[in-house]
Amino acid sequence: xxxxxxxxxxxxxxxxxxxxVCWVLIALTMTPGTATDAYLQMLWGxxxxxxxxxxxxxxxxxxxxxxxxxxxxxxxxxxxLSVAVAFKVGLFNIxxxxxxxxxxxxxxxxxxxxxLPAVLHIPAALLAAALAGAAWAGLAALLKxxxxxxxVISTIxxxxxxxxxxxxxxxxxxxxxxxxAGQSITxxxxxxxxxxxxxxxxxxxxxxxxxxxxxxxxxxVWAWLERTRSGFxxxxxxxxxxxxxxxGVPVARRTGLAMALAGSMAGLAGAVLVLGTExxxxxxxxxxxxxxxxxxxxIGNNHPLGATLAAxxxxxxxxxxxxxxxxxxxxxxxxxIQGLALLFVAGRMVWxxxxxxxxxxxxxxxxxxxxxxxx
Amino acid sequence: MLEVVHSLLFSTLDAMPALVFAALGAVxxxxxxxxxVGVEGMMRVGAFCAAVAALVMPTPLAVVAGMLxxxxxxxxHGFLSIRWRSDQVVSGIALNLVALAGGxxxxxxxxxxxxxPPIQQLSRWDLPGLASVPVLGALGNHSAPTYLAxxxxxxxxxxxxxxxxxxxxxxxxxxxxxxxxxxxxVAGLRWGAVLGGGLLAxxxxxxxxxxxxxxxxxxxxxxxxxxxxxxxxxGRWTPVGAFLAAxxxxxxxxxxxxxxxxxxxxxxxxxxxxxxxxxxxxxxxxxxxxGQRSNAPAALGVPYEQxxx
Numbered sequence: 001x002x003x004x005x006x007x008x009x010x011x012x013x014x015x016x017x018x019x020x021v022c023w024v025l026i027a028l029t030m031t032p033g034t035a036t037d038a039y040l041q042m043l044w045g046x047x048x049x050x051x052x053x054x055x056x057x058x059x060x061x062x063x064x065x066x067x068x069x070x071x072x073x074x075x076x077x078x079x080x081l082s083v084a085v086a087f088k089v090g091l092f093n094i095x096x097x098x099x100x101x102x103x104x105x106x107x108x109x110x111x112x113x114x115x116l117p118a119v120l121h122i123p124a125a126l127l128a129a130a131l132a133g134a135a136w137a138g139l140a141a142l143l144k145x146x147x148x149x150x151x152v153i154s155t156i157x158x159x160x161x162x163x164x165x166x167x168x169x170x171x172x173x174x175x176x177x178x179x180x181a182g183q184s185i186t187x188x189x190x191x192x193x194x195x196x197x198x199x200x201x202x203x204x205x206x207x208x209x210x211x212x213x214x215x216x217x218x219x220x221v222w223a224w225l226e227r228t229r230s231g232f233x234x235x236x237x238x239x240x241x242x243x244x245x246x247x248g249v250p251v252a253r254r255t256g257l258a259m260a261l262a263g264s265m266a267g268l269a270g271a272v273l274v275l276g277t278e279x280x281x282x283x284x285x286x287x288x289x290x291x292x293x294x295x296x297x298x299i300g301n302n303h304p305l306g307a308t309l310a311a312x313x314x315x316x317x318x319x320x321x322x323x324x325x326x327x328x329x330x331x332x333x334x335x336x337i338q339g340l341a342l343l344f345v346a347g348r349m350v351w352x353x354x355x356x357x358x359x360x361x362x363x364x365x366x367x368x369x370x371x372x373x374x375x
Numbered sequence: 376m377l378e379v380v381h382s383l384l385f386s387t388l389d390a391m392p393a394l395v396f397a398a399l400g401a402v403x404x405x406x407x408x409x410x411x412v413g414v415e416g417m418m419r420v421g422a423f424c425a426a427v428a429a430l431v432m433p434t435p436l437a438v439v440a441g442m443l444x445x446x447x448x449x450x451x452h453g454f455l456s457i458r459w460r461s462d463q464v465v466s467g468i469a470l471n472l473v474a475l476a477g478g479x480x481x482x483x484x485x486x487x488x489x490x491x492p493p494i495q496q497l498s499r500w501d502l503p504g505l506a507s508v509p510v511l512g513a514l515g516n517h518s519a520p521t522y523l524a525x526x527x528x529x530x531x532x533x534x535x536x537x538x539x540x541x542x543x544x545x546x547x548x549x550x551x552x553x554x555x556x557x558x559x560x561v562a563g564l565r566w567g568a569v570l571g572g573g574l575l576a577x578x579x580x581x582x583x584x585x586x587x588x589x590x591x592x593x594x595x596x597x598x599x600x601x602x603x604x605x606x607x608x609x610g611r612w613t614p615v616g617a618f619l620a621a622x623x624x625x626x627x628x629x630x631x632x633x634x635x636x637x638x639x640x641x642x643x644x645x646x647x648x649x650x651x652x653x654x655x656x657x658x659x660x661x662x663x664x665x666g667q668r669s670n671a672p673a674a675l676g677v678p679y680e681q682x683x684x
Binding site for chain 2: 029148149150152153157158161164166167172173294295336338342343345346349350353
């Protein structure tokens with residue numbers, strides 16, 4: 001079997017198994033018929049109601065669900081990339097949530113308080129978000145490199161600092177939007193029309209420029225990691241910092257750059273949320289996209305394109321999942337499917353063992369263990 | 376002034392146990408070389424099962440049920456990471472996600488979104504004679520977990536540094552091959568540490584729903600498991616260090632609440648959000664000043680294969 005396929009197979013099987021387990025759960029608590037109907041609802045809610053469309057229903061039965069799924073997938077792709085890039089250099093970025101909060105805030109401020117023509121306004125807001133996210137992640141990288149502070153602890157702390165400062169102070173204090181008479185708004189001032197990401201299908205759906213942007217960035221990150229020298233060096237640091245240092249790789253620079261890149265991806269996720277759908281920094285981000293990014297990256301095998309595929313799939317699931325509630329199926333099932341899928345991905349060794357048993361002719365692939373000299 | 380110190384100390388001691396137990400559980404597991412990112416999930420199932428169990432049995436027994444639930448989740452982690460040599464971070468994160476979504480589903484389908492019905496809290500112990508002593512009096516009138524949390528770190532410290540079992544547990548986290556060469560069971564030692572860590576994390580969760588609150592709520596434990604990980608790293612993978620770090624976090628929280636209530640004008644000058652961010656900024660600052668390389672166990676997160684060298 002092709003090696004790439006063999007690598008990806010456990011993830012695919014895991015997702016299918018998670019779907020099956022949740023189907024059984026719904027079937028047990030309700031009826032098998034309901035479970036099947038719920039899954040169909042989820043599918044139509046995620047990729048559009050094709051049967052309805054072919055029967056002549058309005059185009060919105062297709063475009064609206066697709067747009068919602070793409071919107072969710074864009075955010076998951078970006079936070080997934082953030083976690084995956086950090087993993088590549090050997091760091092565990094728990095801080096995507098905090099970086100996303102800062103990115104969203106920066107985009108909201110630039111979007112609302114700077115006057116520019118649209119051609120400049122959108123890039124400026126995106127850039128501000130990327131820089132804010134990069135700065136927040138860069139802080140963790142600096143602490144790691146120069147003071148030896150473990151990135152898990154620093155990113156957890158930075159998450160909380162971002163959340164407290166932004167949600168509990170800035171957006172209800174100095175940056176709070178001014179409400180008109182008789183209105184009450186939560187969050188910052190509304191961004192200007194020039195900063196709004198254009199909708200690709202007009203008013204038919206909320207599908208906006210954020211989606212192609214996320215896909216483009218995924219390919220760019222992949223190309224950087226796989227096709228450039230600095231990307232190769234980054235992966236080398238992740239595989240063994242000491243060995244990479246011995247080989248002449250500037251470990252500190254690669255680590256800092258990768259972490260800043262990770263932060264900018266998470267920051268951009270915040271920008272896409274604010275500029276694409278919310279129109280302002282809302283009272284809070286709503287869903288823990290940053291933490292979801294960890295699952296997305298891992299299910300995608302820490303591969304930029306794998307993470308994108310995982311994000312697309314779970315975007316569909318998340319967007320369609322709300323439709324399950326029409327049948328009184330609980331709304332946390334999409335999240336449960338995501339969690340179980342990751343759990344089964346963790347059992348990839350079990351999958352591989354089972355697959356190996358199926359084809360006894362395959363040579364026992366013993367990965368060569370590189371002996372890393374310790375100081 | 377004395378009253379302020381007293382009340383700060385009292386609320387620190389009240390808030391500390393859940394964090395201490397979870398951090399100790401993480402220390403136990405990680406010293407044996409198994410990453411414990413799943414501690415948040417274990418706390419959540421511990422808290423949920425304890426709250427549900429307390430509806431039908433005495434609260435102390437319900438706490439034990441919560442511990443067992445934490446250990447059950449840890450067993451899944453053990454199965455994947457010890458038996459099948461899976462990536463321990465992936466497994467831990469997955470358990471967190473499953474516990475989060477599954478807990479929400481079970482809670483809402485059985486009790487509604489507002490949490491379980493109220494339960495009998497663990498009773499508070501009146502230590503006779505302490506109440507009249509200034510400041511030290513804050514030690515009195517807590518529930519049993521607080522006192523256990525004050526003793527357990529030192530017991531675990533003794534276990535890890537002064538007993539043969541402790542030596543083996545630490546060795547299995549640093550040089551598992553050496554342990555294997557001696558004919559000891561690496562897998563057995565790691566299983567013990569992971570299950571023990573699960574019991575402790577479950578206890579931490581159970582304390583939340585039976586002592587801090589009187590029910591299981593939608594967001595329990597709301598990131599406390601990650602704080603426990605932070606305490607473990609802050610405390611450099613030692614029981615007493617993790618305990619002191621947890622104590623410090625709890626104190627920071629008590630200080631924030633205490634400051635806001637005892638200096639009424641303060642919230643007008645310093646925004647709430649800034650005060651709330653204070654403990655975390657303080658932690659980061661202290662870590663930056665402390666600034667030495669962490670002493671994580673050498674084989675942390677590395678699956679053990681007897682054949683590989």
